[in-house]
Amino acid sequence: MADPVVIETNPSAGTPDPIHNCPECSLWLPPMTLACPECHTIVYAGHLRGLGQLAMSQEREQAWPRARETWQQMLQWLPAGTEQSQKVVAHLATIDERIQGGEQRTATWKKRLGPLAPVAFFLLKAKTFLFALLKFKFLLSFFAFFGLYWALFGWRFGLGFAVSILIHELGHYIAARRRGLKADLPVFLPGLGAYVRWYSMGISLDSLSSIALAGPFAGLLAAVACAAIYYQTKVEFWSALAHAGAWLNLINLVPVLGLDGAQATHALNRMQRGLILAAAILFFASLHEGVFLFIAAGMAWRLFTGTAPESPSSATMIRYTLLLFLLGALMGLMPETMRRF
Numbered sequence: 001m002a003d004p005v006v007i008e009t010n011p012s013a014g015t016p017d018p019i020h021n022c023p024e025c026s027l028w029l030p031p032m033t034l035a036c037p038e039c040h041t042i043v044y045a046g047h048l049r050g051l052g053q054l055a056m057s058q059e060r061e062q063a064w065p066r067a068r069e070t071w072q073q074m075l076q077w078l079p080a081g082t083e084q085s086q087k088v089v090a091h092l093a094t095i096d097e098r099i100q101g102g103e104q105r106t107a108t109w110k111k112r113l114g115p116l117a118p119v120a121f122f123l124l125k126a127k128t129f130l131f132a133l134l135k136f137k138f139l140l141s142f143f144a145f146f147g148l149y150w151a152l153f154g155w156r157f158g159l160g161f162a163v164s165i166l167i168h169e170l171g172h173y174i175a176a177r178r179r180g181l182k183a184d185l186p187v188f189l190p191g192l193g194a195y196v197r198w199y200s201m202g203i204s205l206d207s208l209s210s211i212a213l214a215g216p217f218a219g220l221l222a223a224v225a226c227a228a229i230y231y232q233t234k235v236e237f238w239s240a241l242a243h244a245g246a247w248l249n250l251i252n253l254v255p256v257l258g259l260d261g262a263q264a265t266h267a268l269n270r271m272q273r274g275l276i277l278a279a280a281i282l283f284f285a286s287l288h289e290g291v292f293l294f295i296a297a298g299m300a301w302r303l304f305t306g307t308a309p310e311s312p313s314s315a316t317m318i319r320y321t322l323l324l325f326l327l328g329a330l331m332g333l334m335p336e337t338m339r340r341f
Helices: 045-060 065-077 083-136 138-153 155-178 207-232 236-251 260-266 270-287 293-300 314-333
Strands: 188-191 191-193
Touching: 045 065, 065 083, 138 155, 138 188, 138 260, 155 191, 155 207, 155 236, 207 236, 207 260, 207 314, 236 293, 236 314, 260 293, 260 314, 270 293, 270 314
Parallel strands: none
Antiparallel strands: 188 191
């Protein structure tokens, strides 16, 4: 299963983490300083770039009221009287003209259509709603994904497998939305997996890792539910589904490429990565599951590549290690006859 990744970075709204040192010259800054007095750098430039990307996306969708609200938010993080703030004010005036023009066109059409106007506007909104459903590609991609695994393993396993991955992806989706971030519905890639596109500028590394690990935790719950049904019914189909789900969620914890493990590792320092490497080797020795060797190899590579945060997240290390143990233990509890899945 292809793991969900952060494809773009944007905020949906809200307040970024406070910045106490200038991003350019590292000068200490009083709270809510918007421009560095030493080098004149715009302190919250990263947050502003994200807001600008979000506003442009809303404009492409012709969601002018929402775009106006986003541009208005930018003024809160720009020093008054700067060239940037003046450009934003001018753009807001342009958006106001578009909104007023749209209201005038709507009033004109209402007058022309007379009593048929409510029906015409209802049909227009229905068309827009259907277009939005197709735009997300959620249902279409889900059924295509289900169809592939139906053809390979039968409809029961295909449906259970697709739903298990859906639960994993919804873990990311819900975690992102709970933090006020914009997130799209899952998109499924038959034969590869699925991903959730979410936008995350201005949040801490701990929050970023929490969203990344929310998928495997949701996938763990789905696998545990399948295992519980197996122990109640002794139907081996549920054992196969539990084992496959646990294995796939462990694969997602390999810290390479855009997998969940790679996203979570950004919040870990070198020592914490080394401890998880040791834990993965220990779990392999105890559970004899080869997937732990991939996790150990990936974490060994992460020891010498990339940057490590100055303030690492102990909570992320605990979540990561706990997931390794619980998913591995669940795989070990499933009957040997079902390991072929």
